[in-house]
Amino acid sequence: MRADEQQREPVIHASEAPRRRATIHDVAKLAGVSRQTVSRAVNDKGEIDPETKARVLEAARMLDYRPSRFARGMVRKGTVTAGLVIPDLRNPFFPEVAAGVLEAAEQRGWQVVVCDTRTDDAREREALDVLSHQADAVVGYFKNDDDVLARHLGGVPLVLLERGPQQTRFAAVGIDAAAGIEQGMAHLVRAGHRRIGMLDGDRLTPGPRRAAFLAEVRRHALPVDESWIELSAGHGVAGGEAAMERLLDARPEMTAVFGFNDLIAVGAMRAARRRGRRVPEDLAVMGFDGLALGELVEPALTTLHLDKHRLGRLAVEQVARLRAGEEPLTGADAWLAPELVVRDSA
Amino acid sequence: MRADEQQREPVIHASEAPRRRATIHDVAKLAGVSRQTVSRAVNDKGEIDPETKARVLEAARMLDYRPSRFARGMVRKGTVTAGLVIPDLRNPFFPEVAAGVLEAAEQRGWQVVVCDTRTDDAREREALDVLSHQADAVVGYFKNDDDVLARHLGGVPLVLLERGPQQTRFAAVGIDAAAGIEQGMAHLVRAGHRRIGMLDGDRLTPGPRRAAFLAEVRRHALPVDESWIELSAGHGVAGGEAAMERLLDARPEMTAVFGFNDLIAVGAMRAARRRGRRVPEDLAVMGFDGLALGELVEPALTTLHLDKHRLGRLAVEQVARLRAGEEPLTGADAWLAPELVVRDSA
DNA sequence: TTGTATGCGTTATCAA
């Protein structure tokens, strides 16, 4: 009959798709059986004559029949879909977290719809608008504040990544930035550094890492204030380089610098060395994240390593609790402590 | 009535989730309106008294009502879900591709369910089993051969990433490995190299990169055969290092080496330098992929750069064609050519 | 402005 169509309407593209997708009803009609029988054949149930089954399957194939996931979902409960919202898949930090989320979700038989917001507030909201309809729960990084999130969430459970308990009323998991910075700072101070700068990230609100840095500065009574902090535009190497240039101009006496993350720290190293400063002899550089990348650069990056994969898994666990109506994890259970990994840069 | 239940079973946890999710019917009953009115309120349609609407919304909130995505999907057509199957999200190559897929999908208003198979054949099949039910199309990297894929696909359209036209009957997009290797080889030969080795990846079948390498070897009449190729276990730096150790043992006279990808090439550099070979003076190293990472290592990696983001976008475009019943892209339109980026390692 | 009736495509229950 396709041939007929072509003869009648020779202009129409040969592989023009059928207007409407075949339903179980169409298959039943073509095979000359009831819908129930089709269902049995397609779902490989017993209680069906092999011959009938073959005939039905053939009809299904001809019609390119595929059961509607919606209709199936209506009657079969149990398919769980989680939404994962990531600011930037190309920042190597996030794929690690995502891999953890995916793994944990897979173990539970959940599917994961991923959105990359490219660190854009509007896209965050759009992602939520979609996910609030299509997901049973959402986990992710967000810049929008609680109220906005709630508004676009329509009641879907949310687990925030790395937004502190006092910064949100949603359930959250994250990393204990303060504990990390404390270790890093102790390491630097132990090595004799006192004029220590920081390259902060520009996302989110002032952020716990900066606060922790400042707290440590006070604790160790360092000759350092807010003017020793420079903002990196973006969370990548380029941003770190540019920010480091500025910080070096502003604070040439600096002997050590904290990166908001490893990428920014690597940028700092590059900028410093380009200016003729040796790392770590003239300038110590400390990262934060513990990316694989840190072992590959020269000098290898000393960093506060954190278990990103576990963070992702933890987020899924938190979602599961929410769904089960249990109390969400809090405190040390939900906030992973970084671990100082001393390599060559500091 | 819930109160009744609780009185009878006082042991039940306070925050125990309701057994059954509230439906539009429950909300209607609680608000004392018809289901239709609830629908109007929830979907923000006009034609509803603000007061009624408020009452309905309140009832919905109390019941924690969220419309079933399945029921909604049944009646509202148009939600498209694509499946993306990735071998390893933690290999920085794939997040780049994924970002492209996500971006293109978002522009079309599609959602993307992501599966990380961790390069495991069985997990590939499981992913397909799920996606064949939950996705309208699938794009991804697979090790399983066509027949297996077809068997687990149940008729869902598939776009293969980087599986050559003669290796599959499915639609595909990928990179023109031969064109890339040709450029890379020409560059090395031009620099006087003739004893050139290769660190191949261990995934997939013998692979176009190896074939192209061998073809170029013949073309330039190099004193090189299969014994100059070593397999890297895994596609990461560690695999590259180990393979390079072996290759260096087997072919100490080698003056240049091709990496299957940038990660393996970086591993090769590290292994070579650890053995006291200077790069590129004693040994030239050529990568393949053009990861950002390559600019950060020392010496910076000369590589065959390819547009991973565009590859992802292209895959989505290919899916769209399939869905529209159009002819899939082929040839140069579907196979991106790498571009030689000369840096310091070769 | 609100309610009633109907259909969406599938599976499950039960009867034949």
Added chain:
DNA sequence: TTGATAACGCATACAA
């Protein structure tokens, strides 16, 4: 072994 019938939860005509 097969088929009729009833949900599943929502939205959309259409009627009130």
